Amino acid sequence: MSSAPSHTAPRRATITDVAREAGTGKTSISRYLNGEMSVLSPELRARIEAAIERLDYQPNQMARGLxxxxxxxxxxxxxxxxxxxxVEVLQGVEAACHALGLMPLICHAANEVEMERRYLQLLTTYRVEGVIVNALGVREETLRPVGSGGIPTVLVDRSVDGLVADIVGLDNRAAAELGTRHLLARGFCDIWFVVQPFEQVSSRRLREAAFRDVMSAE
Structure with a gap:
């Protein structure tokens, strides 16, 4: 009775393999991978580059980062x-990360508060170097281990009650007031304010409140 042949994944080349192939030590390989080219001779750099290509060596960026x-x-x-x-914000973040040699780790909470909490916990375990948060209903105590734990945090468009952090966004109150007054100045009086659920979203609450204030003053 014959057994089916086993298909095992080929062993990935290690930094030790590259050093042996290039005829040098692991320290030189590490310097090459870290971009410290000035301490390596042109001949050694060429040998290392050739060894990496022959072995198809892929460095473990997570291990190196840790x-x-x-x-x-x-x-x-x-x-x-x-x-x-x-989508527009994401494209801007990706462009900035690319220019700075960073890798964005995108987490989509799908408008679920519990998913926000889980993703924030996940990001701390990955030891990310910074967090950008466009929050739905995440609470301050959930973000506190991130912002106060030494991980820089920037909020986008929406503040989180009780959390002191940098925020990038619009002056929502001024924008809603400007738009409402523009319509009133044009002679419109029966104006409706249409918004998605806003109780948990600070920017929407500010716009809704500004609209009501302007309309009640007329």
């Missing part, structure tokens, strides 16, 4: 990735 204390990961938590605003 060893150096940096992994170049930036966590981004989005409440709703289907929102056109979120």
């Amino acid at each position: 060893k150096r204390g940096r992994n170049r990961l930036i966590g981004m938590l989005l409440a709703d990735l289907t929102n056109p605003y979120s």
Whole structure:
């Protein structure tokens, strides 16, 4: 009775393999991978590059990052990735990360508060170097281990009650007031304010309140 042949994945090349192939030590390989080219001779750099190509060596960026204390990961938590605003913000974040040699780790909470909490916990375990949060209803105590735990945190468009952090966004009150007054100045009087559920979203609450204030003053 014959058995089916086993298909095992080929062993991935290690830094030790590259050093042996290039005829040098692991320290030189590490310097090459870290971009410290000035301490390596042109001949040695060429040997290392050739060895990496022959062995198809792929460095473990996570392990290297943990060893150096940096992994170049930036966590981004989005409440709703289907929102056109979120897409624009994401594109800007990706462009900035690419320019700085960072890798964005995108987490889509799909407008679920529990998913926001789980993703924030996940981002801390990955030891990301920074977190960008476009929150739905995440509470301050959930974000506290991130912001106060040494991980820089930036909020996008929406504040979180009780959390002191940098925020990038619109002056929502001024924008809603400006738009409402523009319509009133044009002679419109029967004006409706249409908004998605806003009780948990600070920016929407500000716009709704500003609209009511302007309309009640007329």
